[in-house]
Amino acid sequence: MTRTPFVLAAVIAGALSFTALAAVAQDKTIAHVQGETTISGVPAKVLVQDWAVFDNLQALGVAVAGVPASNAPSYLAEFLPADAIKIGSLFEPDFEGIAAAEADLYIVAGRSREAFGTGSEILPTIDLSVNNAAIIDGVKANLTTLGEVFDLQAKAAELNTALDAKVAEVKAAAEGKGNALVLVTNAGNIGVYGPDSRIAWLYNELAIPSAMADVKDGDHGGDTVSFEFILETNPDWLFVVDRDAGVGENGGAAAALLDNELVNQTNAAKQGHIVYLDPQAAYISMHGYNAVMLLLEQVLAGLNA
Known part of the structure; x- marks a missing residue:
């Protein structure tokens, strides 16, 4: 069938219009x-x-x-x-x-x-x-x-479902296990992380109560405390972020720093309730899916030990 110029023009215009719509749809x-x-x-x-x-x-x-x-x-x-x-x-x-x-x-x-x-x-x-x-x-x-x-x-929804399930699992394991301090060590100093910190999910999502009533979360070093304060507060659990190791300096410095007479008298130390979190996941990439899942697994392993 021979197409008239009008029909051909209409076909071309329609094709161009469809192409334009397809391009817009991709935006x-x-x-x-x-x-x-x-x-x-x-x-x-x-x-x-x-x-x-x-x-x-x-x-x-x-x-x-x-x-x-x-x-x-x-x-x-x-x-x-x-x-x-x-x-x-x-x-x-x-x-x-x-x-x-x-x-x-x-x-x-x-x-x-x-x-x-x-x-x-x-x-x-x-x-x-x-x-x-x-x-x-x-x-x-x-x-x-x-x-x-x-x-x-679909993949994003799958990951979110898995994350929700892991949070629920760890929250259930933490129920009734007592309070905690999340410590950060930094160049020989000790600080406490609280509900606005890079480890906030431990308090906010897992509902583990903080042993310290008011925490002023610092950018790097948390709310500065002493060994005497840790003993006086006497938490049931210590979760530790070694910032030095997190930024590639002095790996293991946190464990050496906290192995002292005062910290060893706390309930956490006496019951073996000191958990050292992956320093890079906790300090560098704490907003990543794999990082959070890794940290949740470490908390779960500590709680179930």
């Missing part, structure tokens, strides 16, 4: 803590300036092209691509390298959140920073967001 507007970012399609080349984001993407099975140049948690080492582009430190991104990478998406969070403005001028950028007072909810929200970005909604 996604992603909400995050610093606003909204529009991305086109599923990003193929992704740069991350945060190890917790890398952790979450690894859990989802998403390949990452660019990563921070330092402080890689050892539990993630086997997943790091040998040819990964190093895009600067957690605090100081290499924006020239980021621009040269010609990536589809750049993700910042936590320590690198200040890079959002400059990053957004180079390529689509999202900020997946998490509020420490609601870490579990933050991890789940980020998995959901990443599931939307990469069309992996």
